[in-house]
Amino acid sequence: MKSLYDPHPKTKINGYPDALIDGWDAIRATLQPQGPTLVFDTYPGVYDEKVKTELKQIPHDVWIDAIDMFKAKETIREQLRYHITDDRIFGRMYYGEIDNFIVPEKRAALQARAKEAAEAGQRVIVYGYGASLIATGTLVYLDMARWEITLRYRNGMANFQEDNFDEDALRKIKRGFFTEWRVADKHKRSLFDSIDYFLDTNDMDHVKMVAGEAVRAGLAQMAHRPFRLVPYFDPGVWGGQWMKDVCNLDPDKENYAWSFDGVPEENSIYLDFGNGYIELPAMDLVLYEPKPLLGASVYSRFGAEFPIRFDFLDTIGGQNLSLQVHPLTEYIHRTFGMAYTQDESYYILDAKDGATVYLGLKEGVDKEQMIADLYAANRGEILFDAEKYINKFPAKKHDHFLIPAGTCHCSGADAMVLEISATPYCFTFKLWDWARVGLDGLPRPVHIDHGKQNIQWDRTTKWVEDNLVNAVYTVREDEHVKEEHTGLHELEYIETRRLWIEDEALVENEDNVNMLNLIEGQMARIESVDGSFEPFEVHYAETFIVPASVKNYKIVNPTDSTIGVIRAYVRKPQA
Known part of the structure; x- marks a missing residue:
């Protein structure tokens, strides 16, 4: 039987049917009337030079590069030495702010330049990581998935404010994981409510943009109904062949580990x-x-x-x-x-x-x-x-x-x-x-x-x-479902329950996020008990998330055979 596993799951967002602005021509046409100041803040990993080539076609009088306010690469390298370490894999978590890497006098000069130009009636574009710290205006945020950044590191991209193009990719990923991504996420979180547009540059051949209002509404919808993440797959020296068939992947690849x-x-x-x-x-x-x-x-x-x-x-x-x-x-x-x-x-x-x-x-x-x-x-x-x-x-x-x-x-x-x-x-x-x-x-x-x-x-x-081996006991059993505790050990904070479902099973999530996988059977349906979300279909081996806000939900078996689901959640501390 052909696998129904979807390696490219999408979450349908209601209420914004024409939200996507597709391609550079449409993006420029949307942004050109905005102003007088356009601010493009970016996540580290964006192909800046390629993006700037496209954005500079928007008419402007003054262009300001946010990179000019940052410390020199040698200074940042020394500043992060303790956190980056000499190890290929492990660093130390950095909990600082973007301000820790900025020269205040340089930022002040860029701020003054942007303000003076705007007051003179000139069109200003500020571009780059931290651009929102220089000027206010129509704010466009260029966001990126970490997996794409990882692939770019492997293909020779350097870390932020670095020239380590040929460095071991594991070391570049380490620097991202322990330092850059921590700081960038903190900065991005501070901007969320003020972003006017999100610009997707994961695929430089197919850039897209959506208004911030629509993205925020979409995230709010996701937080109140079941959804899947977009998985990624990677080969390895020990990798096998199972995922090729079950997850509908490229059969010509040597393996997926x-x-x-x-x-x-x-x-x-x-x-x-x-x-x-x-x-x-x-x-x-x-x-x-x-x-x-x-x-x-x-x-x-x-x-x-x-x-x-x-x-x-x-x-x-x-x-x-x-x-x-x-x-x-x-x-x-x-x-x-x-x-x-x-x-x-x-x-x-x-x-x-x-x-x-x-x-x-x-x-x-x-x-x-x-x-x-x-x-x-x-x-x-x-x-x-x-x-x-x-x-x-x-x-x-x-x-x-x-x-x-x-x-x-x-x-x-x-x-x-x-x-x-x-x-x-x-x-x-x-x-x-x-x-x-x-x-x-x-x-x-x-x-x-x-x-x-x-x-x-x-x-x-x-x-x-x-x-540690098959520590299984039955939690409940009736003609509809058999629910088993399968783990984890009392030293671990995650609880796992396995449900063997004949027709349907009610799950009470106790205000706790649930992560699940269909471990047996062709498909299952996740249904609301109060009509708050549309039925959500999952297939064999697909992982899915049910937010805590859903409260209770049903797992329905639409097939003629018993299905199995593994459910994980965080145990509440003992009173």
């Missing part, structure tokens, strides 16, 4: 206005509508951050993942400036015979010998004997392996993993990578120095079997 299908910090959203759609970062929704999206209790605990992540790891026809461990909360906070850590689990969506998961330590492991062997293996002196130290469990479809931080783990070959985890995205300490190099030809980063400080040496075979 992993996919983010449920990571608002990384994914984008398509807002469909009827005459076309605009692509925006999904974080725009989190930043602009955090309370209705997350719920009061989750928002009070995490702020405007989405604390649950679903992603795919495909090793069917591929190889083992790296043997790894995630940092403890205290360690990630002290070392990297993160508030919480990457607890996770592996839900086995599918598996071939012989599939396995490595999880926890064997009884009686010699700690010093294991660490010595890991160092020796990564120096190329030996091959690390993983099965001497790590439990290896058979994995079959619908098994659930829980992985609280500090637990050694990895998926073996021939498993399709739905990874359900906390959101921190890059904090994987690889211990052993089976003597491989990455697709870039470079040795994949290994972090034994970090890892050995986080391995919980008491998580051995019996404890793992009792606590």
Whole structure:
């Protein structure tokens, strides 16, 4: 049966049927009558020179580049040295402001120039990251998805105010993740209510623009009904073949290793206005509508951050993942400036015979010998004997392996993993990578120095079997639905419930954002109990989000066979 998985989901926005302004000619025609000052503020990663070539065709008397108010690249580099670090992957979270990178005297001079020109009746255009700090006028915000920025880094784009075009892409992504994107999101959030137009420059061959009023209305609608994010898929040295068929991807690609299908910090959203759609970062929704999206209790605990992540790891026809461990909360906070850590689990969506998961330590492991062997293996002196130290469990479809931080783990070959985890995205300490190099030809980063400080040496075979492997019990069961608790461990803040649905099931979300995936069956329908949103159809393996504002909802099975849904939400603190 052909898969119905939609790799390009769009969210229909009501009330703005002709909102999309498509192409540079239409954009210029819309903006030209505005004025006398046009302000184009940008997210770092926009192809500035290409955009400026198009915008400079709008008649103007004075053009001001916001980049001229920033500190020199050498000064910024030194200022961020502590946060960027020398590591390829890990930096330290930067919590500063855009003002920290601006020379006040330079900004004041640009402000004076813009004001003087406007008062003289001249047409002024201010362009670039932070342009809104120089002048007021019609404000256009050039937004971008992080995945597109990542691809641009790989293709040679430099970081903001840098000339590191040829630098290792992982280092450029690290700088974006730990510094640039944090500051840019904070700046963008301060502008949301005053943006007159959002300009989508993800595809330079097809730029689009939508009025700010329509975008804000669209985000508000999304925060009150089920929706999907736009997933992305990427190859890897260990990647498999399962997602090609199920997710309707390019069959000519060598493999697809992993996919983010449920990571608002990384994914984008398509807002469909009827005459076309605009692509925006999904974080725009989190930043602009955090309370209705997350719920009061989750928002009070995490702020405007989405604390649950679903992603795919495909090793069917591929190889083992790296043997790894995630940092403890205290360690990630002290070392990297993160508030919480990457607890996770592996839900086995599918598996071939012989599939396995490595999880926890064997009884009686010699700690010093294991660490010595890991160092020796990564120096190329030996091959690390993983099965001497790590439990290896058979994995079959619908098994659930829980992985609280500090637990050694990895998926073996021939498993399709739905990874359900906390959101921190890059904090994987690889211990052993089976003597491989990455697709870039470079040795994949290994972090034994970090890892050995986080391995919980008491998580051995019996404890793992009792606590982390298929810790399933029934919560409710009747002729309509069987609901099971499948995890996560009590050390983790995420609760997961699996629902086997014959016809329909009522879900009470308790003012708590829900992230779900259809793990069995061709399709399901999400329906409102009060008529507040139209029925929402999902298909096998699709991840979807139900905002906290929805309160209660029904999952309806329109097929003749039982369907299965995995549901994740944030546990409320114990009284």
